[in-house]
Amino acid sequence: MRLLASLHESADRAGVVVTPHGSLSRHELLGRAAGVAASIAGAPIVAVEAVPALSTIVTVTGALLAGVPIVPVPPDAGVSEREHILRDSGATLLPAGLAAASAATVPAEPAPSTAALVLYTSGTTGPPKGVVISRAAIAAGLDALAGAWQWTAEDTLVHGLPLHHVHGLVLGVLGPLRLGSGLAHTVKPTPAAYASTPGTMYFGVPTVWSRIAADPAAARALAPARLLVSGSAPLPVPVFDALAALTGQSPVERYGMTETLITVSARADGERRPGHVGTPLPGITTRLVDEAGAVLPTDGETIGHLQVKGPTLLDGYLHGGDVRPPDLVDGWFPTGDVATVDPGGWHRIVGRASTDLIKTGGYRVGAGEVEDTLLRHPAVHEAAVVGVPHPDLGEQITAFVVADPVGAAELIDFVAGRLAVHKRPRVVHLVDSLPRNAMGKVQKGLLTTD
Structure with missing residues (x-):
């Protein structure tokens, strides 16, 4: 054929x-x-x-x-x-x-x-x-x-x-x-x-x-x-x-x-x-x-x-x-x-195993689950979650969020109230935009806490 x-x-x-x-x-x-x-x-x-x-x-x-x-x-x-x-x-x-x-x-x-x-x-x-x-x-x-x-x-x-x-x-x-x-x-x-x-x-x-x-x-x-x-x-x-x-x-x-x-x-x-x-x-x-x-x-x-x-x-x-x-x-x-x-x-x-599987405090957490939960907050437009090296936890769940005016603490509590507490982001960075490629995928390697 x-x-x-x-x-x-x-x-x-x-x-x-x-x-x-x-x-x-x-x-x-x-x-x-x-x-x-x-x-x-x-x-x-x-x-x-x-x-x-x-x-x-x-x-x-x-x-x-x-x-x-x-x-x-x-x-x-x-x-x-x-x-x-x-x-x-x-x-x-x-x-x-x-x-x-x-x-x-x-x-x-x-x-x-x-x-x-x-x-x-x-x-x-x-x-x-x-x-x-x-x-x-x-x-x-x-x-x-x-x-x-x-x-x-x-x-x-x-x-x-x-x-x-x-x-x-x-x-x-x-x-x-x-x-x-x-x-x-x-x-x-x-x-x-x-x-x-x-x-x-x-x-x-x-x-x-x-x-x-x-x-x-x-x-x-x-x-x-x-x-x-x-x-x-x-x-x-x-x-x-x-x-x-x-x-x-x-x-x-x-x-x-x-x-x-x-x-x-x-x-x-x-x-x-x-x-x-x-x-x-x-x-x-x-x-x-x-x-x-x-x-x-x-x-x-x-x-x-x-x-x-x-x-x-x-x-x-x-x-x-x-x-x-x-x-x-x-x-x-x-x-x-x-x-x-x-x-x-x-x-x-x-x-991706390299960026989306976060090993924190002995737990394995999928970044996507945390991202989906953040997106349920009415102020949030976009979210990307990564693991950042941490001396105690191994990796710290860190979120980069594009949102209307909202406090980082409010977003952390929002996730903790809907997922297991160990899945909450420890740090939330409020940003203007997320880096994406031509297909719309977030380029997590370009996210920086600097």
């Missing part, structure tokens, strides 16, 4: 891909992408500046038709980051808005094991790493989501997410091209853009959904949709609750990362629990282990390091033209995240 199966169907639909600046039917997209494929045939690897435009979608589609791995370069990448990506991958950067002539001949489908994308992802240390993802992994991931979300050709997906991440590119562009649904890309994921663009499915990150929840008129405009999907970071429970109240439906959360694609999700026709990301998708298995690698119980309480196994895993990391296999643990991929899993398989992501 072809990776971009719906592009090759004989039936056509006007406006399969729509942006504020134009649209392409299935036939037009296939013709233009085939022209790109012909122009880059035989290239070892190429790169594209992943601007939010039809040109990026055409170029990525063309590379996939040609079987040439493609590197989407973030359009806001600084000079050093751009140079690193191009040097590390060895990719040739294609001209901006590459406009190859349409071609009638479509190349033969490459082997499923062929590398499709090289997505650069930032780790906690060092420069970004090039994650090599095969055609087979993308197909397996999208097909699993099609079942979980009842995603069909009758859907129209709306989003304005960047086109250089799994969320915006793999799910948000390749998903429609494989499954046949329409795509309306709003360029920016603003409440006004989403509210004015009709669709049946909407994709967003927590920052997007938080802003929509704060705009009741925009949120109510999404009520006719059948699925609101949140990912890339945990969705705060207050935002989950607000969306449910304003739209009449709870959002669907899912979990994944660049190296694994999407592995866990709530279902379109199933339960949706605030603070949880669902159960493993078909073909995916997960487990929790402790620091020594011993398997932990799935009792809904025990926090452990999350490992996953399945057909959506990366091939490896690209470096100097070679692909270094990932460091698996008996076939399991260590995600670097910590989580709880209940007896029914429901996963709650505590956060």
